[in-house]
Amino acid sequence: MGNYIIYAVTLILLIISFLKDKQKTKNALKKAWKSFENILPEFLGVIMLVGILLVVLNPQVISAVIGAESGWFGVILAALVGAVTLIPGFVAFPTAAMLLQNGAGYMQIGAFVSTLMMVGIVTAPVEIKYFGKKLTIARNVLAFVFSFLVAYIIGKVAGGI
Amino acid sequence: MKFIKRYNFFLITIGIIGIITLINRSVGIKAIGVAGYSLKEMALVIPPVFILLGLLDVWVPRETMVKYMGEGSGIKGVILSIILGSAAAGPLYGAFPIAAVFMKKGVKFSNILIFIGAWSTTKIPMFLFEMSALGTKFAVTRLLIDIPGIIIIAYILSLLMQKEEIKEIYKKAENM
Numbered sequence: 001m002g003n004y005i006i007y008a009v010t011l012i013l014l015i016i017s018f019l020k021d022k023q024k025t026k027n028a029l030k031k032a033w034k035s036f037e038n039i040l041p042e043f044l045g046v047i048m049l050v051g052i053l054l055v056v057l058n059p060q061v062i063s064a065v066i067g068a069e070s071g072w073f074g075v076i077l078a079a080l081v082g083a084v085t086l087i088p089g090f091v092a093f094p095t096a097a098m099l100l101q102n103g104a105g106y107m108q109i110g111a112f113v114s115t116l117m118m119v120g121i122v123t124a125p126v127e128i129k130y131f132g133k134k135l136t137i138a139r140n141v142l143a144f145v146f147s148f149l150v151a152y153i154i155g156k157v158a159g160g161i
Numbered sequence: 162m163k164f165i166k167r168y169n170f171f172l173i174t175i176g177i178i179g180i181i182t183l184i185n186r187s188v189g190i191k192a193i194g195v196a197g198y199s200l201k202e203m204a205l206v207i208p209p210v211f212i213l214l215g216l217l218d219v220w221v222p223r224e225t226m227v228k229y230m231g232e233g234s235g236i237k238g239v240i241l242s243i244i245l246g247s248a249a250a251g252p253l254y255g256a257f258p259i260a261a262v263f264m265k266k267g268v269k270f271s272n273i274l275i276f277i278g279a280w281s282t283t284k285i286p287m288f289l290f291e292m293s294a295l296g297t298k299f300a301v302t303r304l305l306i307d308i309p310g311i312i313i314i315a316y317i318l319s320l321l322m323q324k325e326e327i328k329e330i331y332k333k334a335e336n337m
Contacts, residue, residue, distance in 0.1 A: 006206070006209045006250065024220070028220075035215075035337050036258075039257075041170065044168070045174050048177075048178060051178065051193060051197075052177055052178060093290055100295070113295075120253050127254075130330075130334070134326065139318055150306050
């Protein structure tokens with residue numbers, strides 16, 4: 001749904017741009033292609049890596065490590081799983097809900113969801129290409145640590161303690 | 162030769178999937194299936210993002226961006242960065258090329274980092290989805306911790322980076 005809106009908006013803007021100035025529009029498309037081509041090798045590598053990781057870390061494995069009563073050890077594992085996987089939200093949230101129903105703790109799920117969104121080990125090559133090694137590592141480490149705070153508070157609030 | 166050097170990471174991952182497939186056919190095919198699915202997702206999201214970026218680059222003058230999100234844009238720049246990041250759809254790697262164009266247009270470094278943070282975790286379309294899947298309490302709590310969190314992380318990162326290193330990153334964005 002969101003994708004179609006982006007496509008529609010892009011198309012409309014492109015048409016307006018073309019009507020206003022052909023040369024500028026041509027330049028815009030050239031720039032778009034140049035920046036896309038620039039990052040393509042990293043994108044393709046990341047996509048294949050996601051394929052490999054998701055067959056290793058399937059839902060059964062994930063649910064085994066962050067199940068009920070796993071405590072802080074489970075939180076750490078959940079955070080690690082979230083950090084290395086790259087699952088789109090519309091798959092991740094139902095999966096997280098399913099894990100909760102099967103007895104996973106709120107704290108563990110909080111850590112999993114938080115690192116899943118903020119920490120990207122698999123996408124690091126793309127991030128490094130734009131921001132360099134130092135910033136990429138620092139950002140991911142900070143986000144990882146921050147996720148434990150998120151997990152703790154979610155555990156308190158949503159877990160109802 | 163240049164091709165192999167540029168695509169070595171991609172070629173290695175293809176090799177690994179090939180080896181997995183030789184060892185266990187069904188697991189290998191599943192990995193290819195997942196990769197194919199991600200490729201489709203990328204094909205859907207990425208082209209319009211880059212075209213929008215091209216248009217932004219050509220049509221929006223640097224002064225406008227500096228005024229709203231550059232040095233001295235203050236709280237206005239922070240809020241705008243959060244809104245822009247939160248309104249977005251698509252995976253985190255979609256945010257990096259946008260950040261590069263923002264840098265080209267003179268957006269302040271901490272605002273770039275806030276934008277990346279918001280994109281990663283306070284996205285509105287995802288928030289609605291999270292609420293329905295994990296409950297209002299879970300989603301709202303996470304949002305309320307995340308907003309100050311991403312701002313604090315952005316400022317810590319800005320402090321960690323030397324002026325020279327930031328300049329280097331901006332220079333790199335210029336050639337992206």
